[in-house]
Amino acid sequence: MHVTVVGGTGLIGARVVRLLRDHGDDVRVASRRTGVDAYSGEGLREAFDGVDVVVDVLNVNRPSYEYEQGLSFFDTCTRSVLRAEESAGVRHHVGLSVIGAERLDSNYFRGKVAQEQLVAQSPIPHSVLRTTLFYENVPRLVDHVATTHMVRLPPVRVRPVSADDVAATLCRLARGVPLNGSFELAGPEDWFLDALAREVLAAQHDTRPVVPDTHALFMGARLRSGDESLLPAWAETSSSFARWRGQVKTRSA
Numbered sequence: 731m732h733v734t735v736v737g738g739t740g741l742i743g744a745r746v747v748r749l750l751r752d753h754g755d756d757v758r759v760a761s762r763r764t765g766v767d768a769y770s771g772e773g774l775r776e777a778f779d780g781v782d783v784v785v786d787v788l789n790v791n792r793p794s795y796e797y798e799q800g801l802s803f804f805d806t807c808t809r810s811v812l813r814a815e816e817s818a819g820v821r822h823h824v825g826l827s828v829i830g831a832e833r834l835d836s837n838y839f840r841g842k843v844a845q846e847q848l849v850a851q852s853p854i855p856h857s858v859l860r861t862t863l864f865y866e867n868v869p870r871l872v873d874h875v876a877t878t879h880m881v882r883l884p885p886v887r888v889r890p891v892s893a894d895d896v897a898a899t900l901c902r903l904a905r906g907v908p909l910n911g912s913f914e915l916a917g918p919e920d921w922f923l924d925a926l927a928r929e930v931l932a933a934q935h936d937t938r939p940v941v942p943d944t945h946a947l948f949m950g951a952r953l954r955s956g957d958e959s960l961l962p963a964w965a966e967t968s969s970s971f972a973r974w975r976g977q978v979k980t981r982s983a
């Protein structure tokens with residue numbers, strides 16, 4: 731399979747590139763470091779020549795992570811990527827989005843919603859993975875809101891997931907038949923965001939206190955305490971088939 735990973739030098743992209751190559755796929759990396767700019771469109775068409783699948787894991791510019799730029803970034807880049815895919819005859823677009831984006835009020839999340847809508851409306855068969863917060867992104871979140879003395883974060887529930895699990899799921903989607911829809915992935919545990927940040931800082935021997943603050947922003951969005959926007963819409967139960975069958979037998983006895 732011939733694949734281009736747009737954003738293939740990033741946290742998720744580099745993992746996707748490695749996994750696909752390990753699997754024997756021919757993989758090209760498209761990012762500004764390889765001469766491709768998805769915002770201006772420069773180099774995209776060439777990066778998609780002869781390619782079957784495009785995995786788009788772009789993100790707003792490092793290291794500033796200006797979340798306010800999110801809407802213009804994702805809208806413009808996604809239009810450029812889809813246009814170049816259509817012109818190159820790409821057969822499957824695989825995207826990555828955020829669970830709850832439609833419930834979160836910031837330009838970053840408006841950008842993710844716009845991206846999902848553009849992908850869904852495009853004629854290119856697609857699969858979109860929607861995930862929760864990556865464990866690996868907690869330090870980035872902290873850096874974004876930290877002062878020299880403390881870190882303020884909203885005390886909301888999250889169910890974080892690892893970048894390796896996200897990358898592996900993207901690769902599975904890339905090798906499969908397009909869903910023409912989305913697939914959701916979340917980690918196994920609920921955390922409060924401030925408690926998770928506290929653990930991450932402690933592991934780095936960072937003694938700054940993490941203060942729960944309902945006025946603090948999450949990637950530009952305001953979340954009140956008790957807000958469950960960052961959680962997936964589904965939850966696991968504990969009833970296995972064997973347990974259910976046992977209960978049914980007991981009831982009918």
Ligand SMILES: NC(=O)c1ccc[n+]([C@@H]2O[C@H](COP(=O)([O-])OP(=O)(O)OC[C@H]3O[C@@H](n4cnc5c(N)ncnc54)[C@H](OP(=O)(O)O)[C@@H]3O)[C@@H](O)[C@H]2O)c1
Nearest residue numbers: 737739740741742761762763767768769788789827863864
């Ligand atoms: N934060 C979370 O926990 C979370 C949760 C769910 C989903 N997501 C989504 O996951 C995706 C990937 O995130 P990530 O953390 O892996 O991102 P990342 O590490 O910041 O990587 C971003 C990638 O985009 C490339 N890039 C940026 N601007 C570009 C441009 N104009 N043209 C071409 N390439 C450009 C970067 O490479 P260059 O610098 O070389 O251009 C880099 O390869 C994002 O879409 C994000 O919304 C994130």
